[in-house]
Amino acid sequence: MPKQMAELLKHEKQSPTGAQTEIEVAGLSKYFGKRKVLTKISFELEKGGFLSLFGPNGAGKTTLVKILSTLVAPSEGTVSVAGLDPYKNSAAIRAKIGLISHSPLLYLDLSAEENLKFYGAMYGVDNLDARIDELLEQVELDHRRYDLVRTFSKGMTQRLAIARALLHRPSVLFLDEPHTGLDPHAVDIFESLLDTIRQDHTFVMITHNIERGLALCSKAMILYNGQIAFYQNKADLDKDMFNEIYRQKVKGEH
Amino acid sequence: MKKSSLILASAGALLLMAGVYLAFFVAPDAVVRIDDRELVRYSQKIFYFHVPVAETSFVFLLLGGLFGAMYLGTRKRSYEQMSYAAVEVGFIFVLLVMITGVLWTRADWGVWWEWEPRLTTFLVLTLMYSGYFVLRSSVQEESAKARFGAIFSIIAAVNVPLTFVAGRLDSLKPVHPTVFTLQGASMEGPMLAAFLVSMFGMLLFATSLYIMRLDLLRAREDIEYLKEELEVG
Amino acid sequence: MEFQEAWPYVVGVYMSIWAVLLIYVVVLQKKLAAVKRELASLSKAVERKG
Amino acid sequence: MAAGKQVFAIVKKDVLAELRTKEMVIAMLLFVILAMVVFSQAFGVILNDLDRVGGGLLWVxxxxxxxxxxxxxxxxxxxxxxxxxxxxxxxxxxxxxxGKMLGNLLFLSIVELFAVPIFFVLFRLELGASMAGIFLATIFLSNVGIASVGTLLSTISINTKTRDLMLPILFLPVIIPLLIAAVSATGGIMSGEELTEVYRSMRFIAVYDIIFLLVAYALYDYVISE
Incomplete structure (x- = not known):
């Protein structure tokens, strides 16, 4: 662990401040046998950017995120997250990324605090108790600190999931359909929370929710059959073109 | 049939036939002496095919584990196919060991089944490798199927010698005849010749089966690939 | 056991080995033939599509 | 250091969850006792000769x-x-x-700590104090193998369609060498056999444990990540 920390610090010193690239993907392909899951994906995401990833089921969105988060090795091409190669420095990268998924990744039979303490030990978080206090306050769950996650509502669980994802101060956050199963009220809380952490994190979000996805993002991408069907900055986003491609590729209308 | 597998299969078959000839017409009959009476143990003729089958099964199960490890190390699809084909051919031979073993047990000891270390070992192997196929069919995603198949082929291959050693822990004396010991084979001349010819014949034949199985796996994959290409257009 | 009693089992062993191996070969060849047919028709379809 | 903390955290988490629900340990203990009752009813007559079959009964x-x-x-x-x-x-x-293996080993050992005395009482068996130590050592040694192979294979079976049906099919054939040795060791102790025979079986169990700990160590990355 100390070695990894040293590596991280070294990287931070090297990189200049300002709008640097946080995620860089070039010529990325993934095969399972002869089956192509991803073909020649290339894109860049600047630090603090927010990429919304759309696409039908089986388009390769999840595989792409899994490759970025070191869980799957790419077949071809290069990937760099926070200046590191996920395949070579997997442990170092994992320390810098967080995941908020549609399943909470929390143990139902442990209390909120025990869950955070467990993940804190996994990540080797310093001053864990203080960090937990701070986070529970932030997600407004300090009053439920000692309650089992099993007793939480869906919204509360998702808030705790956010606290869990932020515990180790990641610089990149992956959101895998985070709106699934949330009621409108929980979505509001979730998004105001996202707002507060928006500044100093880089996001990649998989979503089927066009409205939210487009509102939040700085870049939008549609994946279809493992290839990029649409990719534009939000600033010069052609809404008609987006809708047309989305209708064709994702909904399958012609 | 592909040329290589045809040549191997015919060479193997010829050797096996030669083995049959040697076993029945050249190798002397096994004789045991009981109270001055000479008894011809005709059932010993089973040995010339039963043991080569057993050893061939080991070779291929071991190869299955080896290729499985190579697949995990390199993630090259071809190793996974090699592992699967080797385990399947090995399994066919394990089944053959069971069939011939049961028949030999009946001929020699007068019962169809005996809880004897080596027979028991092969029964466990049969069940363990049946589990391999059940496991593969119970995983949907291709890559996970390949991964778990390779992993279990390694675990099973590691377990084969352990099962053998454990079988000898029992204080019951094994009744199965032991031909090969550390001191070498307790066979000589025509007997050994007949055995070795059958042994190589069996290995060659098994190799041709393995090549056929591998061709089939590869062709299947090509088909899946072409189908997908056609659908995507 | 002497010849008279043992021979059915000896023959049984040799026959069963040949039988199992031959069945396996025949099954493999049949499947290979079917696969080849399918491959041929697929490659035609690919050609038509260009 | 960090590695030890992480492993400990996983074990602690599993223990905490189990303390909350108590569903696993209690179910396991009840199952063992029920199995003993079923055995006693199914094999009533043989149980007079328990010295010889007792070891096998316990391990099943x-x-x-x-x-x-x-x-x-x-x-x-x-x-x-x-x-x-x-x-x-x-x-x-x-x-x-x-982490997962140590947790499983712990639960297994706790249940057996209660089950073994019950077994001895129910089947009217006795062991001298010196023998009891070797008996428990054999059980613990075997538990290491069961927990290693079991953790490895249950990680695989959980990823299949049939899940808990898959585990016995994979687990039992792989564990049979250990079962043979464990039965021969505990049976040997109970029937007062020469200890050299018992030690031979225990050595085999230790070798089995080490081999499968190494196999699991080498393979687990592939088992658990895509």
Whole structure:
């Protein structure tokens, strides 16, 4: 662990401040046998950017995120997250990324605090108790600190999931359909929370929710059959073109 | 049939036939002496095919584990196919060991089944490798199927010698005849010749089966690939 | 056991080995033939599509 | 240091969850006792000769009981997606194995600690104090093998369609060498055999443990991550 920390610090010193690239993907392909899951994906995401990833089921969105988060090795091409190669420095990268998924990744039979303490030990978080206090306050769950996650509502669980994802101060956050199963009220809380952490994190979000996805993002991408069907900055986003491609590729209308 | 597998299969078959000839017409009959009476143990003729089958099964199960490890190390699809084909051919031979073993047990000891270390070992192997196929069919995603198949082929291959050693822990004396010991084979001349010819014949034949199985796996994959290409257009 | 009693089992062993191996070969060849047919028709379809 | 903390955290988490629900340990203990009752009713006559069959009886009960626990052990991880959370954290894959394996070993040993005295009482068996030590050592040594192989294989079976049906099919044939040795060791102790025979079996169990700990250590990364 100390070695990894040293590596991280070294990287931070090297990189200049300002709008640097946080995620860089070039010529990325993934095969399972002869089956192509991803073909020649290339894109860049600047630090603090927010990429919304759309696409039908089986388009390769999840595989792409899994490759970025070191869980799957790419077949071809290069990937760099926070200046590191996920395949070579997997442990170092994992320390810098967080995941908020549609399943909470929390143990139902442990209390909120025990869950955070467990993940804190996994990540080797310093001053864990203080960090937990701070986070529970932030997600407004300090009053439920000692309650089992099993007793939480869906919204509360998702808030705790956010606290869990932020515990180790990641610089990149992956959101895998985070709106699934949330009621409108929980979505509001979730998004105001996202707002507060928006500044100093880089996001990649998989979503089927066009409205939210487009509102939040700085870049939008549609994946279809493992290839990029649409990719534009939000600033010069052609809404008609987006809708047309989305209708064709994702909904399958012609 | 592909040329290589045809040549191997015919060479193997010829050797096996030669083995049959040697076993029945050249190798002397096994004789045991009981109270001055000479008894011809005709059932010993089973040995010339039963043991080569057993050893061939080991070779291929071991190869299955080896290729499985190579697949995990390199993630090259071809190793996974090699592992699967080797385990399947090995399994066919394990089944053959069971069939011939049961028949030999009946001929020699007068019962169809005996809880004897080596027979028991092969029964466990049969069940363990049946589990391999059940496991593969119970995983949907291709890559996970390949991964778990390779992993279990390694675990099973590691377990084969352990099962053998454990079988000898029992204080019951094994009744199965032991031909090969550390001191070498307790066979000589025509007997050994007949055995070795059958042994190589069996290995060659098994190799041709393995090549056929591998061709089939590869062709299947090509088909899946072409189908997908056609659908995507 | 002497010849008279043992021979059915000896023959049984040799026959069963040949039988199992031959069945396996025949099954493999049949499947290979079917696969080849399918491959041929697929490659035609690919050609038509260009 | 960090590695030890991570392994300990996994064990602690499993123990805490179990203390909350108590569903696993109690079910396992009840199962063992029920198995003994079923055996006594099914094999009433033979049980007069318990010195010889007692070891086997005990291990059949323990083996099936252990599968109950092993099946549960990954259901929690899988169902709430926790396994993915664990994989996203910077922990070495083999450490996840050691954490889960130690937890399983602990639960198994606790249940057996209660089950063994009950077994001796129910079947009117007696062991001298010196023998009791060797007896428990054999059981613990075997538990290491059961927990290693079981943790490795239950991680695989949890990923299949049939899940808990898959575990026995994979687990039992692989554990048979250990079963043979464990039965011969405990049976030998109970029937007052020469200890050299018993030690031979125990040595085999130790070798089995080491081999499968190494296999699991080498393979676990491939088992758990895509």
């Amino acid at each position: 009960a323990f083996l099936f009981m252990s599968m109950l626990g092993l099946n549960r052990s990954f259901v929690h991880e899988k169902d709430e997606g926790c396994l993915e959370g664990l994989l996203m954290s910077p922990i070495d894959r083999p450490l996840i194995f050691f």
